[in-house]
Amino acid sequence: MSNGQPQIVIDKVSHMYRPPRGKPVLALDDVSLQVGTREFLALLGPSGCGKSTLLYLLGGFLPIEKGAITVDSKPVAAPGPDRGIVFQHFALFPWKTVRDNILYGLERQSMPKDERLARAQSFIDLVGLSGFEDSFPSQLSGGMKQRTALARTLAFDPKILLMDEPFGALDAQTRHLMQGELLNIWQRTPKTVIFVTHDVQEAVYLADRVAVMTARPGRIKTIVDTKFDKNDPGIFKTKVFVDKVDELWGLVRDEAIKAERRKV
């Protein structure tokens, strides 16, 4: 943090999946990216370009076979609660209630029991799930599951947030509310965020910078600065904002078309 190096350094990372049957898939090819402390970076790219894979590598879930990733100058070796992830498919524990899912991370930190319970409750309230504390994931809608996953990760207060389309299952209204809450948390507590999304406007609104990835094998195509005043409610209508969204749309569309062509 202090020695001038960015908090997260991804250096020439490639990743190859080797399924037991079928041929190997090169998911990431020579990806380099740096993210500063307290920076909010959005990742945009066509489906299948390796966004989730990149987060898995950052999270320490997959082995880094080629290249290097350091966080605070230390190489990533294993998963840890310093890098909280919100999975694209939620990964809730189905045998635990909403409350117990959220408590699981808190139980692994030294925190008195009543404080844990209060903290869990405050995040349940934050994502609007009051009244569903004792429901099991199988009894929730997709959007409610996603909000539970969001609360679970936010609750243990990781200094780095890896978010894989965390609002993808939400309706427009809830999505807007959750964006506001996320920005709130990000502005209040020191957090670095890497945020995968398919929603260009969301990326431009939330992020300081947006990295656009190429179609598979994923590479970083360009990085665009998108620092806007997040507290300005009229920001969406300003010309600079709309132009930025258009510019990024163009970049993403080109890659999506390439990905589509390759299939045929």
Add this chain to the structure above:
Amino acid sequence: MARTDAVAEQETLALEAPGRSLVRRILWGAAHLISIAALVIAWEGLARSGTFTPFVLPSLSSVIERIWSDAQSGELAINTGLTVYRALVGFLISAVFGILIGLAMSRNVVANWFFDPVVSVGFPMPKIAFLPVVILWLGVYDVSKITMIVVDAIFPVIAATVIAIKGVERELIWSARNMGASDRELMWQIVLPAAMPQILTGLQVALPLSMIVAVVAEMLMGGYGLGGAMMTASRFADSRGVFAGIVEIAIVGYVLVKGMSLLRRRLLIWHQEANEPTTA
């Protein structure tokens, strides 16, 4: 047939007001006993029609009378109790060690290397072939009968546990790791509960198997117990006694299996299947 019933039931349940659906449920449960009732009536009718002598096919009512008198003499309680005791002890040992071996095989290369061939060879083998050896080593009392049960019932538990653990979603494990779970916590708090539905399926296979082996072992080794009592009755040409044994075994087996599926519903209250109406 069973499938269309399930669909029809779901529809009626959805259409019913909550108050009436309970009545419906009970009626539906009763309807499931129709096939059993038909069998019982056919048995009684056939026995009374005089087609067979009472020796070949005693009437159900006379068999029930016999069960009643056995119950009063205390014979029934001893035989049933012993058989159920052996079956349950064997089942519990199989459950605990089966799950532990399955866990060890999934976790440890050496354990897998050691047990995998044993399971592959042992599972399909008719374990009753070991009976003479077991009698030589352990005699004919409870220990040898329970050993026979464990040798049979442990395999489906091991197999179910290994397959269940293989199928646990990697993201569940990652998400626990992400929150700081240790190896030990991961095993007991995440992998085991996630694998529980399939492990329970293995246990549901092992339980009736335990009962079956208990009865067969009793038949072959003699002594008290439902199987032994049937063999004794057969030797004395006591056909009512033999048929009484069959009815008792059927009832005990039904109760055990039913109890197990209730336990499953209890344990898997969080599971999708608990939210849906069932036909059982």
